[in-house]
Amino acid sequence: MRVHSLVLVGVLAVGGCGDDLTVMNPDGGGNDLAVGDLAGTVDISIPLDFRAIVTASMFNKDLAQAICMQLVTCGRLDAANMAACVEAHTPNLSIDLDSEAMKGRIQFNEAQCLAAIAGSRCDGEDIGEVFISKCRDLVDIPKEPSDGTSACLASAECINGYCAHGSADAGLAPEGCPGICQPFKVLNATCAIDAECDAVNAYCDSGTKKCTMRPGANGDCTMVGCQPNLYCNGGKCTAPTPTGTTAGAPCNTLQNFSTDTPACGPTFFCKMVLAPTISGTCAAKIAMGSPCTPADTPFGGDNQCVDGSVCAQIGTQTMHTCQAYGSLNADCDPAAGSCKDALYCDSTTKKCLALLADGASCNPAANHCIANSQHGNTNCIGATPVCVPEKLPGDACNPATESPACGSNYCDPNKSTCGLLCN
DSSP states (O other): OOOOSSSOOBOSSTTOOOOOBOOOOSSOOSBOOEESSTTOOEEOOBOTTOOOOOOHHHHHHHHHHHHHHHHHHTTSSOGGGHHHHHHHHOOOOSSOHHHHHHTTSEEEOOHHHHHHHHTSOTTOTTHHIIIIIIIITTSEEEOEEOSSOOEESSGGGEETEEEEOOTTTTTOSOBTBOEEEEEOOOTTOBOSSGGGGOTTTEEEOTTTOBEEEOOOTTOBOSSSOOSTTOEEETTEEEOOOOOBOSTTOEEOTTHHHHSSOOSBOTTEEEEEEOSSSSEEEEEEOBOTTSBOOGGGSTTSSSOSBOTTEEEEOOTTOSSOEEEEOBOTTOBOOTTTTOBOTTEEEOTTTOBEEEOBOTTOBOOTTSOOBSTTTTTTOOOEETTTTEEOOOBOTTOBOOTTTOGGGBTTSOEETTTTEEOOOOO
16 A cells, blocks of 8 residues: 555545545556546446556545535535636646556556545545545555566556656656656665655655655654554554544544544544643533534544534624534635635635636735635735646646646746656
8 A cells, every 4th residue: 555645635534624635556456437427426336357547636526526415415615606616626637647548558547536435524534534445555556567668657556566757866866757666675674765665655764865764653753654554643653443433432532644544434533632642532512503612623633513513603693503504695704714615714704705717806915716725725826826727747837937837836947838857
């Protein structure tokens, strides 16, 4: 199993938090047949020897569609804003994995991931369960043998290996630059980057420059991630507690992100305590209109309010209560993110406003353009700033102004196209 940062660069939860998780694995599960059109709108299980081609950009679009449909179901998106939601949640490719899929160097197996999102919890507490077990472990199927001769652009294409991007740069060129699939290095072998060491289970120690096993239970994780199925709590690798199904059961919502074990059952939330260590207990979700306490869920990986509502203090209210997410022009709480998806809470008017469409005037200091709004980039650029759509590898761009619009964040000055700095 491999973990990379290439394809599923999307939200970790259907609730729309901005964390990134990438999905890569050599094994695969069931397989996809796109029915109806090339976008793969319907997936059915099919034998291993018969597959339709699903490109990386198709998968990213299908992923965004699944997320937005679930947001509608959960009362967090108005159906009229579906198109804006899909644009906001569709990450652009930083490298040209579409052409690699067409060459047969990698396959994308999306059915289980999309189905898991459709059936996921509205509170986002099953983030890890959905995106680790059903997405990261199943989506990407590398097809290139790691034999020292097979061409690649990314390690996701290499079976039990990594993409070495050339000797001139000691293998440190970014993913997306031409390379050759090489087998993983063994423990204690000399290394330059984590990918050489099978990054799920090992890492390249910055001091020794050796492939080193990731820390296990109770190991120090202040500087490096833990072994699979453990999460970092207070600087120590920790096994997840069983999912709490009764009030008062012990829990830790940090495990939601890093393991496939939800902290609490569907009718509960993990009420957190930060000192002396991060811990918590499962408590019944709070009814709409009842008082709530933001400090009880400080990490955003859980929702203490019943589905369709958020803990917020709006307008002249004197306390936080659980209340419905705001539609267009509704009063809102900027600190709570109380607006529905495809909207933002304006810090001046305290009103829910629509994300800005491509071509709209914008403020570069804010990230209110629809394009890439869920993925950390600001696509508000130019001498007179306007929102610009995201660009794919090879798309034309202006090197002086449009690097932020490229998925790679680099507009090649020699070609005036989105690309990578490989040399």
